[in-house]
Amino acid sequence: MSATEELQKVAHEVSVCTLCTLHHSRKLAVPGEGPANADIIFIGEGPGFHENEQGRPFVGAAGKFLDELLAKINLKRSDVFIGNVVKCRPPGNRDPLPDELGSCSGYLERQITAINPKVIVTLGRFSLAHFVPNAKIGEIHGQAMRIKGRLVVAMYHPAAGLHQRSLMGTIEQDFRLLPELISKAGPTPEQPEPVSVEKNEPKQLSLF
Ligand code: SF4
Numbered sequence: 252m253s254a255t256e257e258l259q260k261v262a263h264e265v266s267v268c269t270l271c272t273l274h275h276s277r278k279l280a281v282p283g284e285g286p287a288n289a290d291i292i293f294i295g296e297g298p299g300f301h302e303n304e305q306g307r308p309f310v311g312a313a314g315k316f317l318d319e320l321l322a323k324i325n326l327k328r329s330d331v332f333i334g335n336v337v338k339c340r341p342p343g344n345r346d347p348l349p350d351e352l353g354s355c356s357g358y359l360e361r362q363i364t365a366i367n368p369k370v371i372v373t374l375g376r377f378s379l380a381h382f383v384p385n386a387k388i389g390e391i392h393g394q395a396m397r398i399k400g401r402l403v404v405a406m407y408h409p410a411a412g413l414h415q416r417s418l419m420g421t422i423e424q425d426f427r428l429l430p431e432l433i434s435k436a437g438p439t440p441e442q443p444e445p446v447s448v449e450k451n452e453p454k455q456l457s458l459f
Contacts, residue, residue, distance in 0.1 A: 254287035257365040261358050265338045266306075271354035273339035273347075279306035283334025283362060290369045290433055292332045293317070294359065294378040295408060297347050303340035308333045313410040317374075320409065320426045332366055334359060336381050347377060356381060363401075369436040370429065371401055375408030393425035395432050400440035404432060 252260070262282035268274060281298040284307060293309075301311040309317050318328055337347045337355045347355075359381065363371065373379040376388050382403050383396065395404045406426070412419040 254365040254367070258287050258362060261361050261365075265358055268338070268358075271339075271351045273337065273341060273351055276342045277339035278303050280338045281306055281308050281335060281340075282338055282358070283308050283332060285332030285334075285366075286329070287366055289330065289332040289366055290436075291326075291330075291372060291429070292334065292363060292366060292368045292370075293372045293374055294381070295333070295335045295374040296377045297335045297337040298340040299344055300340070308335060309409075312413055313408065316409040316413060320423065323423065324426055324430050332362070332368070334362060336378050352377065352381070367439045369402065369439060370395075370433050371403045372429070373403060373405050375411065378408075379405045392421070393428060395428075402432065402436045404429070 265280045265282040268280060274280075277298075281302045285292075295309060295313075298308065299311055299313075301314075302308055308314070317333075321328060321331065336359060337351050338358060339355075341347050341351070371382070373382060379386055379388055379391075382398050383391075383405075386405070388405055388407060391405045392407055393405070395402050397403075404425075407418055407422050409422065412422045
Protein backbone atom coordinates (compact mmCIF):
# COMPACT_ATOMS: atom_id res chain seq x y z
CA MET A 252 0.00 0.00 0.00
CA SER A 253 1.40 3.44 -0.91
CA ALA A 254 1.77 6.20 1.68
CA THR A 255 -1.09 8.13 0.07
CA GLU A 256 -3.36 5.09 0.25
CA GLU A 257 -2.45 4.49 3.90
CA LEU A 258 -3.20 8.15 4.76
CA GLN A 259 -6.56 7.87 2.99
CA LYS A 260 -7.30 4.64 4.88
CA VAL A 261 -6.45 6.29 8.21
CA ALA A 262 -8.62 9.30 7.33
CA HIS A 263 -11.57 7.04 6.54
CA GLU A 264 -11.17 5.00 9.73
CA VAL A 265 -10.92 8.21 11.79
CA SER A 266 -14.09 9.59 10.18
CA VAL A 267 -16.13 6.65 11.48
CA CYS A 268 -14.10 5.89 14.62
CA THR A 269 -15.88 5.11 17.89
CA LEU A 270 -12.83 4.06 19.92
CA CYS A 271 -13.30 6.76 22.55
CA THR A 272 -16.18 8.86 23.86
CA LEU A 273 -15.13 11.93 21.86
CA HIS A 274 -17.00 10.49 18.88
CA HIS A 275 -20.29 11.30 20.69
CA SER A 276 -19.72 15.06 20.61
CA ARG A 277 -17.84 15.54 17.36
CA LYS A 278 -19.44 17.00 14.26
CA LEU A 279 -16.56 16.07 11.97
CA ALA A 280 -13.42 14.14 12.85
CA VAL A 281 -10.18 15.83 11.80
CA PRO A 282 -7.68 13.24 10.59
CA GLY A 283 -5.10 15.80 9.41
CA GLU A 284 -3.99 16.83 5.95
CA GLY A 285 -0.95 17.30 3.79
CA PRO A 286 1.18 15.52 1.20
CA ALA A 287 2.26 11.93 1.79
CA ASN A 288 5.87 12.89 0.98
CA ALA A 289 6.04 15.87 3.36
CA ASP A 290 9.42 16.54 5.00
CA ILE A 291 7.73 17.95 8.10
CA ILE A 292 4.77 16.89 10.20
CA PHE A 293 3.29 19.41 12.62
CA ILE A 294 1.30 17.81 15.42
CA GLY A 295 -1.06 19.83 17.55
CA GLU A 296 -3.38 18.88 20.40
CA GLY A 297 -6.89 18.38 19.01
CA PRO A 298 -9.59 20.03 16.90
CA GLY A 299 -11.22 23.19 18.18
CA PHE A 300 -14.59 24.71 17.26
CA HIS A 301 -13.78 25.64 13.65
CA GLU A 302 -11.86 22.42 12.98
CA ASN A 303 -14.81 20.37 14.26
CA GLU A 304 -17.12 22.27 11.90
CA GLN A 305 -14.90 21.92 8.82
CA GLY A 306 -13.09 18.61 9.41
CA ARG A 307 -9.75 20.30 8.76
CA PRO A 308 -6.85 21.01 11.14
CA PHE A 309 -5.73 24.49 12.26
CA VAL A 310 -8.37 26.56 10.46
CA GLY A 311 -9.08 29.05 13.27
CA ALA A 312 -6.98 31.90 14.62
CA ALA A 313 -4.16 29.56 15.66
CA GLY A 314 -4.16 28.14 12.13
CA LYS A 315 -3.82 31.62 10.66
CA PHE A 316 -0.84 32.25 12.94
CA LEU A 317 0.63 28.89 11.89
CA ASP A 318 0.29 29.91 8.23
CA GLU A 319 2.15 33.16 9.02
CA LEU A 320 4.91 31.28 10.82
CA LEU A 321 5.28 28.90 7.86
CA ALA A 322 5.43 31.83 5.42
CA LYS A 323 8.30 33.35 7.41
CA ILE A 324 10.39 30.26 6.63
CA ASN A 325 9.20 30.12 3.02
CA LEU A 326 6.83 27.21 3.50
CA LYS A 327 3.19 26.89 2.55
CA ARG A 328 0.57 24.84 4.32
CA SER A 329 0.44 22.57 1.28
CA ASP A 330 4.14 21.72 1.79
CA VAL A 331 3.63 20.13 5.22
CA PHE A 332 1.42 17.60 6.95
CA ILE A 333 -0.63 18.97 9.84
CA GLY A 334 -2.45 16.79 12.35
CA ASN A 335 -3.32 16.37 16.01
CA VAL A 336 -2.87 13.82 18.78
CA VAL A 337 -6.64 13.44 19.11
CA LYS A 338 -8.75 13.58 15.97
CA CYS A 339 -12.08 14.60 17.53
CA ARG A 340 -12.84 17.79 19.44
CA PRO A 341 -12.86 17.53 23.22
CA PRO A 342 -16.09 19.23 24.39
CA GLY A 343 -15.59 22.88 25.25
CA ASN A 344 -11.96 22.62 24.15
CA ARG A 345 -11.04 20.86 27.38
CA ASP A 346 -7.75 18.99 27.58
CA PRO A 347 -7.81 15.50 26.05
CA LEU A 348 -7.99 12.75 28.67
CA PRO A 349 -5.40 9.97 28.98
CA ASP A 350 -7.75 7.29 27.67
CA GLU A 351 -8.67 9.47 24.68
CA LEU A 352 -4.99 10.09 23.90
CA GLY A 353 -4.28 6.38 24.23
CA SER A 354 -7.19 5.37 22.01
CA CYS A 355 -6.20 7.81 19.27
CA SER A 356 -2.41 7.45 19.26
CA GLY A 357 -2.40 4.53 16.82
CA TYR A 358 -3.75 6.73 14.03
CA LEU A 359 -0.98 9.29 14.51
CA GLU A 360 1.66 6.59 14.55
CA ARG A 361 0.36 5.15 11.30
CA GLN A 362 0.43 8.61 9.71
CA ILE A 363 4.02 9.15 10.84
CA THR A 364 5.07 5.74 9.58
CA ALA A 365 3.40 6.32 6.19
CA ILE A 366 4.90 9.79 5.66
CA ASN A 367 8.30 8.99 7.19
CA PRO A 368 9.11 12.71 7.59
CA LYS A 369 12.54 14.24 8.14
CA VAL A 370 11.28 16.31 11.05
CA ILE A 371 8.34 16.03 13.45
CA VAL A 372 7.34 19.28 15.13
CA THR A 373 5.26 18.94 18.28
CA LEU A 374 3.01 21.92 18.96
CA GLY A 375 2.14 22.17 22.63
CA ARG A 376 2.47 19.91 25.65
CA PHE A 377 0.11 17.07 24.70
CA SER A 378 1.83 16.58 21.39
CA LEU A 379 5.24 16.70 23.09
CA ALA A 380 4.07 14.17 25.68
CA HIS A 381 3.25 11.69 22.90
CA PHE A 382 7.00 11.47 22.27
CA VAL A 383 8.56 12.53 25.57
CA PRO A 384 6.33 11.92 28.57
CA ASN A 385 6.82 14.36 31.45
CA ALA A 386 8.98 16.79 29.45
CA LYS A 387 8.34 20.47 30.12
CA ILE A 388 7.81 22.50 26.99
CA GLY A 389 9.14 25.65 28.66
CA GLU A 390 12.48 23.88 29.09
CA ILE A 391 12.93 22.13 25.74
CA HIS A 392 11.09 24.25 23.16
CA GLY A 393 13.22 24.89 20.10
CA GLN A 394 15.38 21.84 20.79
CA ALA A 395 15.68 18.85 18.49
CA MET A 396 15.79 15.30 19.80
CA ARG A 397 16.45 11.96 18.13
CA ILE A 398 13.68 9.53 18.92
CA LYS A 399 13.75 6.15 17.21
CA GLY A 400 15.87 7.66 14.46
CA ARG A 401 13.49 10.54 13.89
CA LEU A 402 14.16 14.20 14.54
CA VAL A 403 11.53 15.61 16.88
CA VAL A 404 11.43 19.34 17.63
CA ALA A 405 9.34 20.67 20.51
CA MET A 406 7.53 23.98 20.02
CA TYR A 407 4.83 25.94 21.75
CA HIS A 408 1.34 25.63 20.29
CA PRO A 409 0.55 28.70 18.14
CA ALA A 410 -2.52 29.29 20.33
CA ALA A 411 -0.15 29.87 23.26
CA GLY A 412 1.27 32.87 21.40
CA LEU A 413 -2.23 34.25 20.84
CA HIS A 414 -3.13 33.91 24.51
CA GLN A 415 0.23 35.12 25.81
CA ARG A 416 1.62 37.68 23.40
CA SER A 417 5.04 37.63 25.07
CA LEU A 418 5.53 34.09 23.66
CA MET A 419 5.07 35.18 20.04
CA GLY A 420 8.70 36.18 19.59
CA THR A 421 9.87 32.89 21.10
CA ILE A 422 7.61 30.89 18.79
CA GLU A 423 8.86 32.81 15.75
CA GLN A 424 12.47 32.26 16.82
CA ASP A 425 11.89 28.51 17.22
CA PHE A 426 10.27 28.30 13.77
CA ARG A 427 13.28 30.01 12.19
CA LEU A 428 15.42 27.05 13.31
CA LEU A 429 13.42 24.61 11.15
CA PRO A 430 15.04 25.12 7.71
CA GLU A 431 18.50 24.34 9.09
CA LEU A 432 17.21 21.38 11.10
CA ILE A 433 15.55 19.95 7.99
CA SER A 434 18.73 20.36 5.94
CA LYS A 435 20.77 18.62 8.65
CA ALA A 436 18.18 15.99 9.49
CA GLY A 437 19.93 13.17 7.67
CA PRO A 438 18.24 9.98 6.55
CA THR A 439 14.95 8.86 7.99
CA PRO A 440 14.74 5.32 9.39
CA GLU A 441 14.92 2.73 6.59
CA GLN A 442 12.31 0.61 8.28
CA PRO A 443 10.29 3.18 10.14
CA GLU A 444 9.00 2.10 13.50
CA PRO A 445 5.94 3.68 15.03
CA VAL A 446 6.85 5.99 17.88
CA SER A 447 4.75 5.38 20.93
CA VAL A 448 4.60 6.79 24.42
CA GLU A 449 5.16 3.37 25.94
CA LYS A 450 8.29 2.68 23.93
CA ASN A 451 10.13 5.89 24.74
CA GLU A 452 12.04 6.65 27.87
CA PRO A 453 13.87 9.94 28.40
CA LYS A 454 17.17 8.06 28.61
CA GLN A 455 16.77 7.05 24.96
CA LEU A 456 16.80 10.65 23.85
CA SER A 457 19.77 12.60 22.67
CA LEU A 458 19.83 16.23 21.76
CA PHE A 459 20.46 16.78 18.08
S1 SF4 B 1 -10.58 11.01 19.22
FE1 SF4 B 1 -9.53 9.40 18.03
S2 SF4 B 1 -9.96 7.50 19.14
FE2 SF4 B 1 -11.48 9.02 19.84
S3 SF4 B 1 -13.26 8.70 18.50
FE3 SF4 B 1 -11.99 10.33 17.58
S4 SF4 B 1 -10.68 9.25 16.11
FE4 SF4 B 1 -11.50 7.69 17.52
